[in-house]
Each structure stands twice: as C-alpha cells, then as structure tokens.
Amino acid sequence: MSSQSVRQLPMSSNSADQHLMLVVDDDPVFSSQISFFARPQFNVMQYTNPDQIDPIALYRAELIVLDLQMPGHDGIEFLKSLSLVCPHKPVLIISGSDIQVVRMAERVAELLGMTHVRAAQKPVSLSQFRNIVSVMPASPQKDPANIAVSGGKLWSLGDDGKSAVGDRQSRYKPQLDIKTFDVLGLEALPPWTSLIDDIQKAEQAGKDLVSPEIGLDFSLSAIEAVLVDCDAITRDTARHYRFSVSVSSETLASGNFVKTLVEMVGRLKIPANRLVICFAAPLADATSSREVMASMARLKLHGFQLSLRNVSSLLVEEAKSVAEVLDEVVIDSVLLRSLTTSLISRGSVENILRVAGGAGIRVVADGVDDERTLSWLRQLGEPIVQGRLFAHPMNSIELRAWLQQQFRH
The missing domain is CATH 3.40.50.2300 (Response regulator)
Structure with missing residues (x-):
C-alpha cells in the first residue's frame, strides 16, 4: 500500500x-x-x-x-x-x-x-x-x-505493515488414503461454516434464509481464504493437495459465481483442479435447476472438481443422475456413526461404494472417529477417510506443523 x-x-x-x-x-x-x-x-x-x-x-x-x-x-x-x-x-x-x-x-x-x-x-x-x-x-x-x-x-496494520486478520481463520480436516494414510486432500471449514450449513438446510426446506448476494459473498470470501492458505501450505510442504470447500446450491446457481471463481484462481495462480466445490444433497430441486446444472458444467469446463455431500443409500440414484460431472461423493456421517452396530448402515455404505466406484467417482467417508469404524470401512470398500481418529480440525499453522510431522513418520 x-x-x-x-x-x-x-x-x-x-x-x-x-x-x-x-x-x-x-x-x-x-x-x-x-x-x-x-x-x-x-x-x-x-x-x-x-x-x-x-x-x-x-x-x-x-x-x-x-x-x-x-x-x-x-x-x-x-x-x-x-x-x-x-x-x-x-x-x-x-x-x-x-x-x-x-x-x-x-x-x-x-x-x-x-x-x-x-x-x-x-x-x-x-x-x-x-x-x-x-x-x-x-x-x-x-x-x-x-x-x-x-x-x-x-x-x-501490524509492525511489519502487513494486514492482520486475527484468529478468525479457516480450519482444515485432512483426507487420507485408507491403506497408506497418505494425505490426499484437505476439507476447509471457514469461520462461517455454520452459516453456510444453515443456508443449505434452509434451501433444502424450501426457505430463503438470506439473499443470494449475501450467500454468494460469503462463499467467495471463504474460497479466497482457502486459496490463500492453499498457496502457503503448498510452498511450505512442497505437496499439492486437493482443497474442498462447501457452497450452497443457491450460490452455485448464481450467474456470477463461476466467473468470479475463475478470475480468483487466475489471480492467485492456483490450478483449478486442486479446488473441490462441494454442495449438499438432496438434489431434488437442484437437479431440475438449469442454472445449477449450467454452473456445474462451466466449473468442469474450467477444470474444477465437484463433490456431492451427505450421500446416503436413498440418494445414490440422485448421485448417478449427475455422475457425468461429479468427481466425488461424501458419505453422510450419520451412516458412519451407526456403521458398527447397524446392518442397514453397512449395506448402505457398501452400496454407495459400489455405485460410485462403477461410475468412476471417488468416495470420502467423513466422520471416522474410531478404529472399529475404520475396520468396517476397510472391509466394505476402502474409501478415502477423514475424522477425529486421524486429526481434529486445524488452522493453517497447526495443519502445516501436523503435515511436517506426518512427513517425518
């Protein structure tokens, strides 16, 4: 300045x-x-x-x-x-x-x-x-x-003249290979993740909780913060991870979202294929929206990856309906919580892994918090895993220290 x-x-x-x-x-x-x-x-x-x-x-x-x-x-x-x-x-x-x-x-x-x-x-x-x-x-x-x-x-301004943003930082959950425990990606949890979650839940209930402009603004702000961290983590670790960030379906449908996102990754010089744009199931309304589907197509055209979250057995067919643009599905954490005790949950997870695998879509199991859940997932199909068994959500500084420790091991 x-x-x-x-x-x-x-x-x-x-x-x-x-x-x-x-x-x-x-x-x-x-x-x-x-x-x-x-x-x-x-x-x-x-x-x-x-x-x-x-x-x-x-x-x-x-x-x-x-x-x-x-x-x-x-x-x-x-x-x-x-x-x-x-x-x-x-x-x-x-x-x-x-x-x-x-x-x-x-x-x-x-x-x-x-x-x-x-x-x-x-x-x-x-x-x-x-x-x-x-x-x-x-x-x-x-x-x-x-x-x-x-x-x-x-x-x-700090003493060095650089902007200071306090402690309102994004936090990250590592995504690991279930066999080797190598880190494959990082899910970003921006400071206002709970707000984005509320927007998504309201959309699913057919309610307009906030104006499209506010939802779009917060999603883009979250993504920009993640991309800045992405660049810093890449320089510190010399590793190129995928970074996942959630947006609401309404944001995804915005005509300005893709355009602004493309400009953002270009300005920050981050390859588009390292950013995974996540949106929540169910897709009942979203799949019928031409704006959402058009945004998905434009995101894929520019090299971004797409992920469908909160997938359960009842939503596998919905995932198949957009399989041509999906790169990833994330298993509903509710299923994982009952995986060790419920035959129905185990059958649902196995079905998701089978259908997604057949379509060439990777599967992430979010919420792996204990060894028994991990053991069952290994038997059912070996998805990518994330959860408190491996690490709690960390800010970028904590994450870099954690990654360095993983490299030493």
Missing part, C-alpha cells in the same frame, strides 16, 4: 468527539430521522455509503448505524472489514430487508467476531431506537489504533 492511498489513524482521540455516532445509509430522510432520534446523546455524522467514512471518525465513533443495502455497496462487506480492525465497535443494523435477512446479518456479524451488534427492521420508532441503544455499551472497548483505509477497505 502506498503512503498516498493509506490514511493512518492517530493514537488518541479528543474528548470533544465523545458520543459520536455514524449513520451509514443512502436514504437521507431515514438518516435525518435517526439523527433526530440520537440527539442530544450523540453528535451525528451521516454517510451515504461505507467508502465515504472518515477513518478518524470511524475510530472515534461510539456507535455505527448501518444499512445493509446501498447502491453499489454492501453492508455485510463493511461488517467483514470492520470485524478485522474494530471487532468491539457497537453497530446497530437497521435495514428495510426481510426480517430473516436482518436477523441473519446480526448473526453473521457475531460469527465474524463482532461483540456488540444489534439489528432492527425499518421503520423504527423513537422509543424502539432508544430502547435498543440503551442496552448497547456506552463506549467501545479499546480497538487497534493502527487502522488504515485503502481502496475503500479497512485494514489493521
């Missing part, structure tokens, strides 16, 4: 600027209304989008009132940036979006590490606004003083 593009914040603030509130909303009428509600407790500064925010004002503000949807700007993206540099900054999300989206945005902020976030749906009354503000902290906890603004994004 050049000195011309970065504005450094001062180490101290002026007491005259205490009780400063920022309103970030493109609706001037709403901003004026909130400003009226906030006085005389707060001095108010209004911005129509996050890029306009003065970094000194951002640092000194005791409360930020934030809209989610502004022309050309995304409130969620701002929250992601803010969480890296000011995770304790009180934020009140007030949006005209659907109430489920507003509540999900609040949860997203919490998953990102924001400690003082509340959310409400427009319109809000004077009493509602003041009741919410009254239970929020009067002043923020101490945030980093070395905050900078560059290219419309927020950065927390």
Whole structure:
C-alpha cells in the first residue's frame, strides 16, 4: 500500500468527539430521522455509503448505524472489514430487508467476531431506537489504533505493515488414503461454516434464509481464504493437495459465481483442479435447476472438481443422475456413526461404494472417529477417510506443523 492511498489513524482521540455516532445509509430522510432520534446523546455524522467514512471518525465513533443495502455497496462487506480492525465497535443494523435477512446479518456479524451488534427492521420508532441503544455499551472497548483505509477497505496494520486478520481463520480436516494414510486432500471449514450449513438446510426446506448476494459473498470470501492458505501450505510442504470447500446450491446457481471463481484462481495462480466445490444433497430441486446444472458444467469446463455431500443409500440414484460431472461423493456421517452396530448402515455404505466406484467417482467417508469404524470401512470398500481418529480440525499453522510431522513418520 502506498503512503498516498493509506490514511493512518492517530493514537488518541479528543474528548470533544465523545458520543459520536455514524449513520451509514443512502436514504437521507431515514438518516435525518435517526439523527433526530440520537440527539442530544450523540453528535451525528451521516454517510451515504461505507467508502465515504472518515477513518478518524470511524475510530472515534461510539456507535455505527448501518444499512445493509446501498447502491453499489454492501453492508455485510463493511461488517467483514470492520470485524478485522474494530471487532468491539457497537453497530446497530437497521435495514428495510426481510426480517430473516436482518436477523441473519446480526448473526453473521457475531460469527465474524463482532461483540456488540444489534439489528432492527425499518421503520423504527423513537422509543424502539432508544430502547435498543440503551442496552448497547456506552463506549467501545479499546480497538487497534493502527487502522488504515485503502481502496475503500479497512485494514489493521501490524509492525511489519502487513494486514492482520486475527484468529478468525479457516480450519482444515485432512483426507487420507485408507491403506497408506497418505494425505490426499484437505476439507476447509471457514469461520462461517455454520452459516453456510444453515443456508443449505434452509434451501433444502424450501426457505430463503438470506439473499443470494449475501450467500454468494460469503462463499467467495471463504474460497479466497482457502486459496490463500492453499498457496502457503503448498510452498511450505512442497505437496499439492486437493482443497474442498462447501457452497450452497443457491450460490452455485448464481450467474456470477463461476466467473468470479475463475478470475480468483487466475489471480492467485492456483490450478483449478486442486479446488473441490462441494454442495449438499438432496438434489431434488437442484437437479431440475438449469442454472445449477449450467454452473456445474462451466466449473468442469474450467477444470474444477465437484463433490456431492451427505450421500446416503436413498440418494445414490440422485448421485448417478449427475455422475457425468461429479468427481466425488461424501458419505453422510450419520451412516458412519451407526456403521458398527447397524446392518442397514453397512449395506448402505457398501452400496454407495459400489455405485460410485462403477461410475468412476471417488468416495470420502467423513466422520471416522474410531478404529472399529475404520475396520468396517476397510472391509466394505476402502474409501478415502477423514475424522477425529486421524486429526481434529486445524488452522493453517497447526495443519502445516501436523503435515511436517506426518512427513517425518
């Protein structure tokens, strides 16, 4: 970052600027209304989008009132940036979006590490606004003083001038050859994995939990973080592993997903065939969607691998229906938990291994947590295995140390 593009914040603030509130909303009428509600407790500064925010004002503000949807700007993206540099900054999300989206945005902020976030749906009354503000902290906890603004994004600068992202890292589960225990791949668990899981479950229930834009944004952010780790792990270990990351069917259907992903791997110089895009079964609605199938075809055309998760015996036929584009299926962990005690589960796993093997699709057994389960899998067909028997989910630093230890053995 050049000195011309970065504005450094001062180490101290002026007491005259205490009780400063920022309103970030493109609706001037709403901003004026909130400003009226906030006085005389707060001095108010209004911005129509996050890029306009003065970094000194951002640092000194005791409360930020934030809209989610502004022309050309995304409130969620701002929250992601803010969480890296000011995770304790009180934020009140007030949006005209659907109430489920507003509540999900609040949860997203919490998953990102924001400690003082509340959310409400427009319109809000004077009493509602003041009741919410009254239970929020009067002043923020101490945030980093070395905050900078560059290219419309927020950065927390370390002593070496590099951006610091705290401890909100992706975690990884190794995937091993069942015979040799060689590491073949790594499944990524981004910090907001539970959010992606909730989106997938909601889709399966026929509900729109979040807007497509929010789901797409988080999936792409997760993938970019994984690709950065992928590059670092490759350089440290001189090994080329597959990296798996989950997306929702709705994200997969987005017209921008494949285009952005192709640009991303090109920019980071990561071969597309090292990235496995995972999506969850059931496929009842997804397979009938032309957008999803078109995205699958485009992903394969560009060299990406595709994986169908949560496969059970009842879904083998569905897996066969998209076998021409699938590289992998992941056995439902529920089946593995009962593998040692249930003949039905053993029959289901054996059937999956037989059908997938016949179609040239590799099989991953996720949730191998004990020796008995491993022993049964060896008898039934020898899939790729992952689970706590081999390693707990690890961040990239822990993973690199673990991999180095495996090499020594």
